Amino acid sequence: MDTDPTATDTRHKPQIPLLLAAVFLAYLGQMTLNPIIAPLSREVGLAEWQVGVTISAAAIMVVATSQFWGRRSQSWGRKPVLVAAFALGTTVMALFALLAHLGMTGVITGTALFLLFVLLRGIGFGTALAAVPPTAQAYIADVTTDGEARVKGLAGVGAVQGIAMVGGSVLGGVLSAAGILTPLIVVPLLLCVALLLLIFRLRREPSQELIERPAHVSPFDTRVWPFLVAGFGMFTALGFIQVIAGFIVQDRLHLDSRTTGLVTGGVLLAAGVGMIVAQAIVVPRSRWTPPTLLRVGGTVAVLGFALLIPDLGAVALFAAILLIGFGLGVATPGYTAGPTLLVSREEQGGLAGLAAATSGLSFVIAPTAGTALYGWWAPLPIIIATGIMALVTGFVLVHPRFRSTAPTPAG
Numbered sequence: 001m002d003t004d005p006t007a008t009d010t011r012h013k014p015q016i017p018l019l020l021a022a023v024f025l026a027y028l029g030q031m032t033l034n035p036i037i038a039p040l041s042r043e044v045g046l047a048e049w050q051v052g053v054t055i056s057a058a059a060i061m062v063v064a065t066s067q068f069w070g071r072r073s074q075s076w077g078r079k080p081v082l083v084a085a086f087a088l089g090t091t092v093m094a095l096f097a098l099l100a101h102l103g104m105t106g107v108i109t110g111t112a113l114f115l116l117f118v119l120l121r122g123i124g125f126g127t128a129l130a131a132v133p134p135t136a137q138a139y140i141a142d143v144t145t146d147g148e149a150r151v152k153g154l155a156g157v158g159a160v161q162g163i164a165m166v167g168g169s170v171l172g173g174v175l176s177a178a179g180i181l182t183p184l185i186v187v188p189l190l191l192c193v194a195l196l197l198l199i200f201r202l203r204r205e206p207s208q209e210l211i212e213r214p215a216h217v218s219p220f221d222t223r224v225w226p227f228l229v230a231g232f233g234m235f236t237a238l239g240f241i242q243v244i245a246g247f248i249v250q251d252r253l254h255l256d257s258r259t260t261g262l263v264t265g266g267v268l269l270a271a272g273v274g275m276i277v278a279q280a281i282v283v284p285r286s287r288w289t290p291p292t293l294l295r296v297g298g299t300v301a302v303l304g305f306a307l308l309i310p311d312l313g314a315v316a317l318f319a320a321i322l323l324i325g326f327g328l329g330v331a332t333p334g335y336t337a338g339p340t341l342l343v344s345r346e347e348q349g350g351l352a353g354l355a356a357a358t359s360g361l362s363f364v365i366a367p368t369a370g371t372a373l374y375g376w377w378a379p380l381p382i383i384i385a386t387g388i389m390a391l392v393t394g395f396v397l398v399h400p401r402f403r404s405t406a407p408t409p410a411g
Contacts, residue, residue, distance in 0.1 A: 014139075014143040015202060015203060016139070016140060016143065016153065016156070018197070018198075018201055018202055019078070019082075019135070019136045019139055019140075019202075020136065020156055020157065020160045021160075021194070021197065022082055022086070022132060022136070022194050022197070022198060022202075023132055023133065023136050023157055023160050023161065023164075024160040024161075024163060024164050025164075025190050025191065025193060025194035025197075026086070026089070026129060026132045026164075026191070026194060027132075027160070027161045027164035027165070027168070028164040028167050028168050028171070028190055029089070029093065029168075029187040029188075029190045029191050030125075030129065030164075030168065031164050031165045031167070031168025031169060031172065031268065031272075032168040032171045032172040032175070032183050032186060032187050032190070033121075033168075033172060033183060033184070033187060034168065034169070034172060034242075034245070034246075034264070034265075034268055035168075035169060035172035035173045035176060035183075035246065035261045035262070035264040035265035035268060036172055036176045036180050036183050036184075036246075036261045036264075037051060037243070037246060038051070038243075038244075038245075038246025038247050038250065038260065038264065039176075039180060039246065039250070039257035039258070039260050039261050040100060040180055040184075042257060043103075043104055043180060043257060044100065044103035044104055044109075044113060045103075045109060045110075045113075046113070046114060046117065047375075048244075048247060048371040048372070048374060048375050049368060049371050049372045049375065050114050050117070051243060051367075051371060052243055052367040052368035052369070052370065052371035052372065053114075053118060053122075053368050054114075054117050054118050054121050054122045055122070055243050055363060055367040055368075056122075056363065056364050056365065056366075056367050056368045057118045057122025057123055057126060058121065058122045058123070058125060058126030058129070058363070059126065059239075059360045059361065059362070059363030059364045059367070060122075060126070060360075060364050061122070061123050061126030061127045061130060061360075062126050062129065062130040062356060062357060062359070062360025062361075062363070063357045063360040063361045063364060064130075064357075065127050065130045065131070066130045066131075066133075066134050066353040066354070066356035066357040066360060067134075067216075067350060067353035067354055067357055068353065069081055069085070069130055069131035069134050069135060069353060069356075070134035070135070070137075070138055070214075070349040070350055070351070070352040070353025070354070070356065071214040071216075071349045071350050071353060072349075073131075073134065073135040073138050073139070073349055073352075074138060074210065074211040074214040074346075074348070074349035075210055075211055075212060075213070075214055075349075076210070077204055077205045077210060078135050078139055078202065078205065079198065079202045079203070079204050079205075081131050081135050082131065082132070082135055082198050082202065083195065083198050083199060084131070085127075085128045085129075085130075085131035085132060085135075086128065086191055086192075086194050086195035086198060087195055088124065088127060088128040089124075089125055089128035089129065089188075089191045090188050090191040090192045090195055091124075091188075092120045092121075092124030092125050092128065093120075093121075093125060093184075093187045093188040093191060094188040095120050095124075096117075096120040096121050096124075096125070096184065096187075097181065097184035097185050097187070097188065099113070099116050099117070099120060100180075100181060100184050101181055104180075104181070126360075130356060130360065133157065133352070133355075133356045133359075134349065134352035134353040134355070134356045135352075136157055137154060137157060137336060137340075137352040137355065137356075138348045138349040138351075138352040138353075140153040140154055140156075140157065141153075141154075141340045141348040141351075141352065142345060142348055148287060150337050150340055150341065151283065151290065151293075151333050151334075151337040152283070152284050154333050154336045154337045154340070155279040155280075155283040155284060155333040155337075156279070157336070158275065158278075158279040158329060158332050158333055158336075159275070159276055159279035159280040161275070162272045162273075162274075162275030162276040162278075162279055162280075162325070162329060163272065163276055164272075165268055165269075165271060165272030165275060165325075166269050166272035166273060166276060167272075168268070168272075169264075169265040169266065169267075169268035169269040169271075169272055170265060170269055171183070171186070171265075172261065172265050173261055173262040173263070173264065173265020173266060173269075174262070174265070176258060176261030176262060176265070177258065177261075177262055180257070180258070180261065211345075211346055211349070214346055214347075214349040214350055215344070215346040215347040215350055216350050217343065217347050217350040217351045217354050219354060219358070222401075223339060223342040223343060224339040224342065224343070224351065224354070226395075226399050226401035226402065227290075227335055227338045227339045227355075227401070228339075228354070228355070228358045229392075229395065230294055230298075230331075230335055230392055230395060230396050230402075231332075231335040231336075231355065231358050231359060231362075232358050232359075232361060232362050233362075233388050233389070233391060233392035233395070234298070234301070234328060234331060234332070234335065234362075234389065234392055235358075235359045235362035235363065235366075236362035236365075236366050236385075236388055237301070237305060237366075237385040237386070237388040237389040237392070238324070238328060238362075238366075238385070239362050239363045239365075239366025239367055239370065240366045240367075240369065240370040240381045240382070240384055240385035240388070241305075241308065241324075241370065241381065241382055241385050242367070242370075243367040243370055243371055244370050244371055244374045244381060245264055245267055245268065245321075246260060246261075246264045247371075247374055247378075248308075248317070248378070249263050249264045249267055249317070250264075251378065252311050252314075252317065253314060253317075266318070267317065267318060267321050268321070270318045270319075270321045270322040270325065271321045271322065271324060271325030272325060273322065273325065274321075274322045274323065274324070274325030274326030274327075274329055275325045275326065275328065275329035276329070277326060277329070278297070278325075278326045278327075278328075278329025278330040279329045279330075279332070279333060282329075282330060283329075283330060283333050288334075289334075290333070290334035290335070290337050290338030290341070291334065291338065291396065291401075291402035291403065292334070293330055293331055293333055293334030294331050294334040294335060294338075294396040294402060295393070295396050295397055295402070296330055296331075297326075297327045297328060297329065297330030297331025297332070297334065298327065298331050298389065298392055298393035298396060299327070299393055300323055300326055300327030300330065301323070301324050301326075301327025301328050301331065301389050301393075302327070302386065302389045302390050302393055303323055303327070304319075304320050304321070304322070304323030304324035304325075304326075304327055305320070305324060305382065305385050305386035305389050306386050307319060307320035307323065308320035308321070308324070308382050308386075309379055309382050309383055309386060310379075335355070336355055339351055339355070340352075369381070370385075
């Protein structure tokens, strides 16, 4: 019997769109929560710093598990890793929605409520989310052969994250108008959709494509550590303001809890629009090298952070967030793609996990510090974020590694 060549090609065609769909749904779930996390915390009686600790706990789990997930995506395969991650995410976020309801009705309060917030939204969801970016990034690095294609592919990961930011900001804001619990109910449903999609559509790799012992990549490897420093600085700056965005909106614009969720969704929508324009249009068309992307994006982001420091009203607030989203949207593909051009195939999973862990590490301290400093003096965390972003931009302008992406020995 003749074999249909179209069917054969389909069986072996890279499934990048499907992995990007999984990334999109994972981050859509996360971003849907962002507009309501600040007003939710006040509704259930948690302090600002307790929200920061919860987000930092999630970041700790990203740091602790990203390299594990990245290497396992090469040794176990993408499908087992992603199915396990989305099953965990669906479960813990369904329990988190129930916990929020019990907190708002006064059934669970105080320390018990705070600890369960950390356990579910922090540890549980952080562990689940940690598997998604390194799995997608390692796969894209594996199926792309040249620098331009890899930058475009990894920009696609950032673009769907930006689209998820837009969609989640709109979805979370709109749903919050029907009640602050409504977005919390929708999030596990989104994750469940992704889980079913992966179970029924994602192919298992042939055993010969798996790597039994993926290589470990040291954070001190001279090929990658300058990129890690740049990425850590960028995401630390972002972490200082991301969690306090809702507080900034509520306090500067003098809004109630329900309106805060809606307007915060609009602010995050601006960041997502900036990121989408950067990664879906500017990055692919510019054909800039990773170092150039870092330099240009970093400069724009510094301007955005600086504009956010003074209270200049709603228009300036939205413009600042738009610039930050655009700048980081340009810079991030440079951070993720640059070191992948310098390492071997066996190292791609470990590198993807290391990059995700570095991003997560920036959110271990920044959200807690940002919320604590905001309670002391509102502009302070924004001033610190601006200074960090300026240092990163200066670093990528002067360090020799960002003048070339030619391979050098590990060390």
